[in-house]
Amino acid sequence: MTLMGADGLVVETTLVQIVKALVIFGFIFSVVPMLTVLERKLIGRFQSRIGPNRVGPRGMMQPLADALKLLSKEQSAPATAVPWMMAISPVIIVATAVTTLAIIPFGPQGAWGGDLGLYGIDVEIGLLFFFAFGSLAFYAFVLGGWASGSKYSFLGAMRSAAQLISYEVAIGLSLLGVAMTAGSLSLVKIVEAQGEMWFVIPQFVGFLIFMVAGFAETARAPFDLPESDAELVAGYHTEFGGMRFGSFLLAEYIEIISVSGVATACFLGGWHGPGPEALAPLWVLLKIFALILFFIWIRATLPRLRYDQLMSFGWKILLPLATLNVLITAILLVVT
């Protein structure tokens, strides 16, 4: 069976697609543990500490110990909780986070020979796919927080709901400029359109808005209000223990990777770089890695915002700026 592709998009057999799905899954689940140790090490350095250094050489085996600890812990829930809902919300968050990775292009079609495209799928609705699964992730926060039957969890869930709705508008508008310049929503076509110039130059404002809103969407510092530990214990995942808590953590890292991947594809030229075409995935990975380092760096640098600052920043500064960016881009596109 072949999946039908519209408009000359690549048509691949089911087998190839299954292999791709497995590769993406395997890759992500081996990268995320490394990211956790990288983040802890780096933040340690930023704060003049050593960071984890007990398990394995230079503490590099720390994720293994963490995973074992999380797996062997007891699952507990408050008496007021709704257990089945607490069980599905980690599933929702990991599923939506991993699905988003399918559209990130790591290389053009045929870079490694044959008709093989180095991406999960190339869909005509590319960016909308990203938004669709990003917005479904919201239900994991709210179900998790609501079902926990605890005030801290509930407040965290409501905060994440308000934050996600507010910043989703800005993130959508920031990518609209890119979509208009490239003339397509497909991430592969957007990368192809950046052969001469990366969109970070003509769409610099869009890039800034996307990165700021990306921090808010992934609920990373300085926008980590849904789980701000000083006020809400741990926000929506306060009552989760063991690997369920681990799933929320896992999903957060996957979301960082996918936001960095979309930023790479939309603004940083995707697979374009010096050298032969077969090196394409290397460039994409390098750019994603640089953006992830930026995420960690910001977390170590900036303090958390106050809640009303977060809201007024999103609605009164980011949104008008993003709208203005779209308007100016449209005018420039029509004039030139």
Add this chain to the structure above:
Amino acid sequence: MLFEQLLFFVAGLGALAGALGVVLIRNPFYSVLSLVAHLISLALLFLLLRAEFMAAAQVVIYAGAVMVLYVFVVAYVGGSDEPLGPEGGPLRRIGPLFAGVLFLELAIAVVGSSLDALDSTGPEVGASFGSPGEIGRLLLTKFLLPFEAASFLLLVAAVGAVVLARKRRGLEEPDDGVPTLSVADVLREEGAR
């Protein structure tokens, strides 16, 4: 083809179960959640009809934005099992009547058109059918007037919502001269209580 048929029945049953759940479940929170399940199933059905853009828009706008606000409000107002109003009343008697008539009408329309199409393969559509580009072109050429009318209606509704919210909450004289947005306000009140 087998996979698509399987998906059709899964999505169809999901849509039906979701729709029934909205009406039958007493707890408003679960009711809203089953509406979400219904909308996602509908998006799957759109996907099977090669309407990728419609499917994505369905998820982004309905499941991702409209229902988020519903869940938000219901989670605040309460997940109680108490009935919203007293039992009985005229609406309770007329309601099923209207529902029955509507069901009959829809059933006649659906069965009438779909029985003919049972053994056919459906209409031939071009490769770009349902793509964002094609829909955009149609909206700005053939359906320009309805499109603009709808956007004007939405603008009026948004302005109306702001006006009503100001009146209800006595925001005629706000401290900083700018009426703040409701989502932030809801949370701030909760914090102050």
